Amino acid sequence: MRRSIIVFTVIAALSILLAACAPAAATTAAPTTAPAAPTTAPVEPTQAPEATQTTQPTVAAATSSAIELPAVDPSTLSGDINTAGSSTVYPLAEVLADNFKKDGFAGNINLASVGTGGGFERFCKTGETDVSNASRAIKDTERAACAALNPARTPIEFRIGTDAIAVVVSKDNTFVTNLTLEQLAAIFTTSEKWSDVDPSWPAEAIQRFTPGTDSGTFDFFNEFAIQKGLNLATVDDAKKLALEAKNLQTSEDDNVLVQGVEGSPYAIGYFGYAYFNEQSDRLTAVSINAVAPSFDTAESGEYALSRPLFIYSDANILKEKPQVAGYINYFLTNVDDVITEVGYFPASVDALNAAKQAWLDAVK
Numbered sequence: 001m002r003r004s005i006i007v008f009t010v011i012a013a014l015s016i017l018l019a020a021c022a023p024a025a026a027t028t029a030a031p032t033t034a035p036a037a038p039t040t041a042p043v044e045p046t047q048a049p050e051a052t053q054t055t056q057p058t059v060a061a062a063t064s065s066a067i068e069l070p071a072v073d074p075s076t077l078s079g080d081i082n083t084a085g086s087s088t089v090y091p092l093a094e095v096l097a098d099n100f101k102k103d104g105f106a107g108n109i110n111l112a113s114v115g116t117g118g119g120f121e122r123f124c125k126t127g128e129t130d131v132s133n134a135s136r137a138i139k140d141t142e143r144a145a146c147a148a149l150n151p152a153r154t155p156i157e158f159r160i161g162t163d164a165i166a167v168v169v170s171k172d173n174t175f176v177t178n179l180t181l182e183q184l185a186a187i188f189t190t191s192e193k194w195s196d197v198d199p200s201w202p203a204e205a206i207q208r209f210t211p212g213t214d215s216g217t218f219d220f221f222n223e224f225a226i227q228k229g230l231n232l233a234t235v236d237d238a239k240k241l242a243l244e245a246k247n248l249q250t251s252e253d254d255n256v257l258v259q260g261v262e263g264s265p266y267a268i269g270y271f272g273y274a275y276f277n278e279q280s281d282r283l284t285a286v287s288i289n290a291v292a293p294s295f296d297t298a299e300s301g302e303y304a305l306s307r308p309l310f311i312y313s314d315a316n317i318l319k320e321k322p323q324v325a326g327y328i329n330y331f332l333t334n335v336d337d338v339i340t341e342v343g344y345f346p347a348s349v350d351a352l353n354a355a356k357q358a359w360l361d362a363v364k
Helices: 002-033 036-040 043-062 090-102 116-125 140-148 181-187 216-230 235-244 254-262 273-278 295-300 315-320 322-342 349-362
Strands: 081-085 109-113 131-134 155-170 207-210 248-250 267-272 283-285 306-314
Touching (some): 081 090, 081 116, 140 155, 155 216, 155 273, 155 295, 155 322, 181 216, 207 254, 216 267, 254 283, 295 306, 306 322, 322 349
Parallel strands (some): 081 109
Antiparallel strands (some): 155 283, 155 306
8 A cells, every 4th residue: 555655646746746847848849940931031132132142243344444645735745747658547636636625725726638548658757747557557667667757667556446447339229238258259259240150140341449559458458358268379369369459549539439330330340338328328338248338347356347446646746746646545545435436346445445555655
């Protein structure tokens, strides 16, 4: 009996103890699961700012910053500025020269359109110009001529933009809308009739109107259209064939070329896209390899006949003639503000920065 009482007492005690422990277990379990929700909830705000903060600075860092040249006040400068060269660069140089005068420059700016080669002749052979406008890079022979001057000149290259060559026909020409590079090369060299290029075209003589041999446009076209189109060994071979073509008229004056092409449905010619842009109501631009010349196709390089534009000068000229240094500073600083209005395409930020750095180095 006493043993039973003891057993009963132990069982009762254990029951009380278990009952007392049960609420504690329930209280502990609730907080263990409850914080789980707050642990996942903050993930959304954490991820959202990260996407914003890491993406934007990365893009900004990848973009080149434009170099700023020292401010120039044209009204504080005087003297003459002599510049000549490319007929393609001429319209752009004319706008910037006029603006330089409007902003206060009291001196004279003598600007001539004589072709890139003619410009380098004046800059390197006779030394009569301060700035040379060019639609191609200077040749080694021209650099050598500059070095032979007394005093010697070391040409400094300033990239100012991009141009495209437009191949044009009369508005009355209804059969030529697109040409392959091979067809284009044949038209400006060995083909005598349009039907020689395509049997479905008229059996009429091809009348050709092109820039002259002093033109950078002529040089560029022969290298990138004729030499490539006919797979010739040298650009001189291309020029020879081009100059031997029948019914050929050349001129350094783009307006002469426009008038010639406009006058016949069987005529064809080429010159800078900017000049075509001004005459687009009189002429039709032909697509090359199914790509029409435009701002977008020239800038992307998709159009086969796009090219860089330059101006050249010399460090000694910039140091001895503040008006020339100021003019080129003004040119590089403001060119992007007017270049698309003239009909050309801006140089890349890196290319224009290189030109500005070349100016800074030259005037040290």
